[in-house]
Amino acid sequence: xxxxxxxxxxxxxxxxxxxxxxxxxxxxxxxxxxxxxxxxxxxxxxxxxxxxxxxxxxxxxxxxxxxxxxxxxxxxxxxxxxxxxxxxxxxxxxxxxxxxxxxxxxxxxxxxxxxxxxxxxxxxxxxxxxxxxxxxxxxxxxxxxxxxxxxxxxxxxxxxxxxxxxxxxxxxxxxxxxxxxxxxxxxxxxxxxxxxxxxxxxxxxxxxxxxxxxxxxxxxxxxxxxxxxxxxxxxxxxxxxxxxxxxxxxxxxxxxxxxxxxxxxxxxxxxxxxxxxxxxxxxxxxxxxxxxxxxxxxxxxxxxxxxxxxxxxxxxxxxxxxxxxxxxxxxxxxxxxxxxxxxxxxxxxxxxxxxxxxxxxxxxxxxxxxxxxxxxxxxxxxxxxxxxxxxxxxxxxxxxxxxxxxxxxxxxxxxxxxxxxxxxxxxxxxxxxxxxxxxxxxx
Ligand SMILES: [Zn+2]
Numbered sequence: 378x379x380x381x382x383x384x385x386x387x388x389x390x391x392x393x394x395x396x397x398x399x400x401x402x403x404x405x406x407x408x409x410x411x412x413x414x415x416x417x418x419x420x421x422x423x424x425x426x427x428x429x430x431x432x433x434x435x436x437x438x439x440x441x442x443x444x445x446x447x448x449x450x451x452x453x454x455x456x457x458x459x460x461x462x463x464x465x466x467x468x469x470x471x472x473x474x475x476x477x478x479x480x481x482x483x484x485x486x487x488x489x490x491x492x493x494x495x496x497x498x499x500x501x502x503x504x505x506x507x508x509x510x511x512x513x514x515x516x517x518x519x520x521x522x523x524x525x526x527x528x529x530x531x532x533x534x535x536x537x538x539x540x541x542x543x544x545x546x547x548x549x550x551x552x553x554x555x556x557x558x559x560x561x562x563x564x565x566x567x568x569x570x571x572x573x574x575x576x577x578x579x580x581x582x583x584x585x586x587x588x589x590x591x592x593x594x595x596x597x598x599x600x601x602x603x604x605x606x607x608x609x610x611x612x613x614x615x616x617x618x619x620x621x622x623x624x625x626x627x628x629x630x631x632x633x634x635x636x637x638x639x640x641x642x643x644x645x646x647x648x649x650x651x652x653x654x655x656x657x658x659x660x661x662x663x664x665x666x667x668x669x670x671x672x673x674x675x676x677x678x679x680x681x682x683x684x685x686x687x688x689x690x691x692x693x694x695x696x697x698x699x700x701x702x703x704x705x706x707x708x709x710x711x712x713x714x715x716x717x718x719x720x721x722x723x724x725x726x727x728x729x730x731x732x733x734x735x736x737x738x739x740x741x742x743x744x745x746x747x748x749x750x751x752x753x754x755x756x757x758x759x760x761x762x763x764x765x766x767x768x769x770x771x772x773x774x775x776x777x778x779x780x781x782x783x784x785x786x787x788x789x790x791x792x793x794x795x796x797x798x799x800x801x802x803x804x805x806x807x808x809x810x811x812x813x814x815x816x817x818x819x820x
Contacts, residue, residue: 408433409813410446413455413791419462419765419780422758424797428460432787435813439783453818455791455808461761462781463516463788463811464803465768466743468630468651468672468727471503471510471532471546472524474739477684477732484561484606487523491573496525503532506739507543512817513740514790514806517545519772521600521630521651522552523731526573530595542816545788547772549600549630550591551576553584553618555608562607575602578610581617588621598772599629601647604638615645628773630672636660643669649725649771654710658720661713665721670771673717674729675710675749678703688735707749714753725771726750726764744804757800764803787813 409432416428418440429444430437446452475486490499503524510518520529533546551574557563558575571577576591578584591599599622603610610618615631622629631642632651639656643663649670650656664671676684681703682696691699717724728743737745750760769779777786791808809816 407813408447408450409453410444410450411453411455411460411789411791411808411810412446413460414457415459415795416440416781417459417461417758417761417796418782419762420782424459424795430460430781430787430789432789432810432813435786437781437783437785437787437789440781453808453815458791458793458807459796459802460781460789460791461514461796461803462765462779463790463809464514464744464764465517465519465726465772465779466510466515466544466728466764467519467649467670467725467768467771468521468674468729469510469518469743470523470729470731471506471518471520471543471739472499472528473731474502474506475732477734478687478689480685480732484559487574488560488563488567488570491525491570494525496528496531499525500528500531500535503528504535504541504543507532507536507546508541509738509740510743511542511544511740511811512806512809513738513744513804514792514809515544515740515743516788516790516809516811517547517768517772517774517778519547519549519598519630519727519768521549521598521632522602523574524548524550526551527594533597534595544811545774545778547597547774548595549598550594550596552600552602552632553578553587553591553610554602554605555610555614557605557607559602559606578614578618581613584610584614584617585621588618588627592625592627596627598627601629601631601642603631603633603642604635609638610641612641612644615641615647619645619647626773628771643667651727652729653713653717654706656713656717658716661717661720661722664717665723668723670723670725670767671714671717672725672727672771673710673714673746673750673753674727675714675746675753676707677745677749677752678707680734680745680749681707684732684734686735687733710749711753714750714755718753718755718759723767723770724755724759724763725767726760741804747800747803751800757797757803760800760803761796787811 628648734742
């Protein structure tokens with residue numbers, strides 16, 4: 378029995394070694410050259426014409442105009458298109474999907490989801506939405522909670538293991554929040570549900586423990602709901618969280634809306650403030666001084682209306698009523714993005730897309746945020762930088778992703794035409810490569 382087992386094991390070892398060798402051998406000859414009319418490498422303001430990128434295994438080895446293509450390289454010629462670094466969505470929720478036509482009932486919808494959908498089910502939803510993100514050109518996301526109990530970690534690891542296609546995931550695990558999370562006021566019997574979605578913190582020491590718990594659970598970053606419903610995280614707690622995370626080199630993302638919450642987040646020195654739909658100039662100044670990113674999870678009026686009506690055709694009266702309802706919010710968001718840019722606050726693109734959009738999959742819907750940035754006056758190049766190198770810096774991955782340059786991972790997309798002339802081209806990636814592997818190549 379013993380010797381048979383040994384023979385079996387050594388046979389297995391041989392198979393393993395030979396397949397590892399074969400993989401290595403084929404990887405060594407896997408050289409690809411990607412050519413296109415233009416390249417925006419994400420490093421600066423310039424555009425490279427007649428561009429070529431050489432890719433070997435999972436990395437970029439050379440980039441330039443009229444580059445010498447090695448004879449053994451497989452050539453992918455994308456013609457009149459523009460090459461770009463893969464997009465980074467710095468704020469998403471791949472394990473959450475709510476009905477967009479029911480905006481006013483989000484609290485109830487969240488309760489229903491958490492009470493009826495297991496982590497396993499939500500991770501499988503994440504597998505679908507993650508593939509849609511990747512195919513839209515989003516090669517990396519920061520998944521900021523609302524992913525049940527560490528479902529984002531499971532999805533991240535599955536993608537990293539090559540079990541399924543999806544973007545690189547920087548996972549937050551459960552978001553830290555004051556009592557109640559974002560559920561509103563629940564009965565005592567229902568309160569246990571809160572811990573399925575949030576980690577409740579009660580004081581500075583408890584906040585530190587929650588950070589350690591998140592790291593133990595597999596988090597790559599920490600998400601904090603500063604203004605929850607009903608309770609807020611205090612400055613004391615926020616400072617403890619930042620200190621504890623920083624001690625191990627992990628970044629902190631703060632959901633904060635309104636003067637009190639944005640001020641607490643900025644004073645504590647988080648790495649990014651999410652949403653900040655309402656924020657005063659002196660807080661923006663603090664963010665610029667401390668290099669705290671703003672992640673403006675904005676939408677256009679059209680996005681909100683489309684979401685609300687779904688596939689239904691509203692009456693003219695209903696449409697104008699909803700326009701009046703959303704207009705002040707949309708204008709307020711635009712105004713704060715303009716003020717933030719003027720003050721030099723670094724901007725990273727984030728969709729916060731967890732609601733269904735009619736006729737669009739998750740990836741396509743997530744890129745709608747670019748339209749909101751354009752409406753607020755951001756130039757196409759600024760939008761590209763917000764969605765590539767700025768995101769990479771915020772995620773602590775600037776050494777690997779965010780620009781197209783030698784030594785970085787080959788996360789490369791191509792969009793038709795010139796996105797500097799028509800920013801909407803960014804929503805139509807026809808070629809997507811992640812880590813040197815072609816995900817999509819449409820004619
Ligand atoms: Zn969010």
